[in-house]
Amino acid sequence: MKTSATVSKNIHVPLMLAALMALGVTSKVSAAEICSDGLWADAMIGSYHVHPKKHFDQFNPGIGVECWVSPQWALTGGYFRNSLTAPSFYGGGVWAPEFAHWGYVRLAAMGGLISGYDYGKWGIGHGHKLGPVLAPVIMAEYGRIGANIILIPPIPSSDLPFTLGFQLRVRFW
Numbered sequence: 001m002k003t004s005a006t007v008s009k010n011i012h013v014p015l016m017l018a019a020l021m022a023l024g025v026t027s028k029v030s031a032a033e034i035c036s037d038g039l040w041a042d043a044m045i046g047s048y049h050v051h052p053k054k055h056f057d058q059f060n061p062g063i064g065v066e067c068w069v070s071p072q073w074a075l076t077g078g079y080f081r082n083s084l085t086a087p088s089f090y091g092g093g094v095w096a097p098e099f100a101h102w103g104y105v106r107l108a109a110m111g112g113l114i115s116g117y118d119y120g121k122w123g124i125g126h127g128h129k130l131g132p133v134l135a136p137v138i139m140a141e142y143g144r145i146g147a148n149i150i151l152i153p154p155i156p157s158s159d160l161p162f163t164l165g166f167q168l169r170v171r172f173w
Helices: 004-023
Strands: 039-049 059-068 073-081 087-095 105-115 130-142 145-152 163-171
Touching: 039 073, 039 145, 059 087, 059 163, 087 130
Parallel strands: none
Antiparallel strands: 039 059, 039 163, 059 073, 073 087, 087 105, 105 130, 130 145, 145 163
């Protein structure tokens, strides 16, 4: 019988491998060529849950990466400790259209897969702990520093309400 820790590791391994392959560097292609419009490190800081009568962990440390393959498209992936104090891994894409860009601020949409929650019928894998996410993002950047505010939709099967996630960003190139 598998323990929940073993099942959790088994779910995260394919997601981590997919993120590494998406951002992977082969002997013929460098990361600078793949991420030609910038490589950012994201530090997940915390969250705010729109639910006054239930307790969630608002401190959600984690680390991630954004690989901008064009001015409007990025690959993203990372890890954080979620609001239920479980490990979460994510991977997907970011679309930041030029028409939603004003000076230092732009609107974007992030979509992909995230682990660590009970997704019920929408979940993938054992225990339905891997599921889809589509979220609007407010991105601000000035030079090599920035911040993201992500509006994460509710996950009813985990009893999670709308949540605002907060990330700090640092650009490597």
